Amino acid sequence: MAGIGVLRPDQVPHATEFVDRMVEMVGELVDREHAYVTSDGVYLSVDAVEGYGLLAHQSLDDLVAGAGDRAVVGEEKRHPSDFALWKFSKPGEPSWPSPWGEGRPGWHTECVVMSLDLLGDGFDLHGGGLDLAFPHHENERAQAVALGRDFAHHWMHNGFVEVSGEKMAKSVGNFTTLTQLLETHDGRAYRVLVLQAHYRSPVEVTPATIGRAEATLQTIDALARRTEALADMAPDESVLDAFRDVMDDDLNTPRAMALVFETGTRINTLLDAGDTDGAGPLLASWRSMLSAVGLDPRDSSAEVVPDDVEALVRARDAAKVAKDYGLADQMREQLVALGWVVEDTPDGTRVRRG
């Protein structure tokens, strides 16, 4: 997680620790007569849920019609779309006690209980992949509604990570773990890729797109290096306002990133002209935006330049002063061969890891 700049959650609840609460909730639904007991479990009655199918963009009738042959009304289910809140266990299966019999929780009761317990009623956002909208999230919402509780105010369903236009999934076998990715690539590249696409859209993640994102990062890191000695000033509020505007517009991170790049270009232009004071506020807002999207410029100060490389750099500077460019170029080639990127600056040769 740290490799791609994702913060740890404050809470990492385990469903097994909330079984008692789930049983309580199911009991409450039964008491309210929004759930009923059958021979194999406890079911939620979707007729009791205002707007069931909202997240799936389907009416109850559509759901039944669309299910075709699969719309088999369980012998005891009152409605084909009714779903299990508690499922009686078969011998040998893990189970917990309940007033209705030994069993295990059904559809996402843990999500409902844990989010309401830990976040409280009426929390802001509920996220998840597009594929979870139905039935997973639909059924979560259904339970909360049947309970009369105020659930998530906003649902955000993100598009898939795709490879050649196909959903990346274990079952498809086009699966790359982030751990694998981090072995050979800058973890920030994945973040750049995700930021440059809208969250609701699919993102193409392939070696090619990751590689391009790394190239993008190089320009960000280059500006960070160029400005690392510059102190923070008061940020340019007009830039930050524009940033907030696009982020407030359904989290339009691609626009936000465009603003980051455009601001970077403005800073470079001012620095080229020697206008450090003019670049200061823009730089502060640039840093602020990068921080907001969780992209940290690579810290080059931690990079250790070995003595032999340093000696070569000094020797090359001496050769340049002596205008022995043939020797200087030869030394540059040596440095490049050793894996260093060589940049000439007014202060002499600078090297960094390529």
Added chain:
RNA sequence: GGCGCAGUAGCCAAGUGGUAAGGCGAGGGUCUGCAAAACCCUUAUGCGUGGGUUCAAUUCCCACCCAGGCCUCCA
């Protein structure tokens, strides 16, 4: 079969009823001893196809093509 979602330059990817952000790449230029970095210019009269509505559509409507997704009791 039902319902949603998408098809935009070489690639990735925003977006709007009034004439296409940004990134990478590519070509040209400025700078430089030469490079690198940086900056500037160019790179879709065009946004899957065919109709329609409109003064005007990539943006709305209809049909079609194509990709991928969900349609439940493992979560």
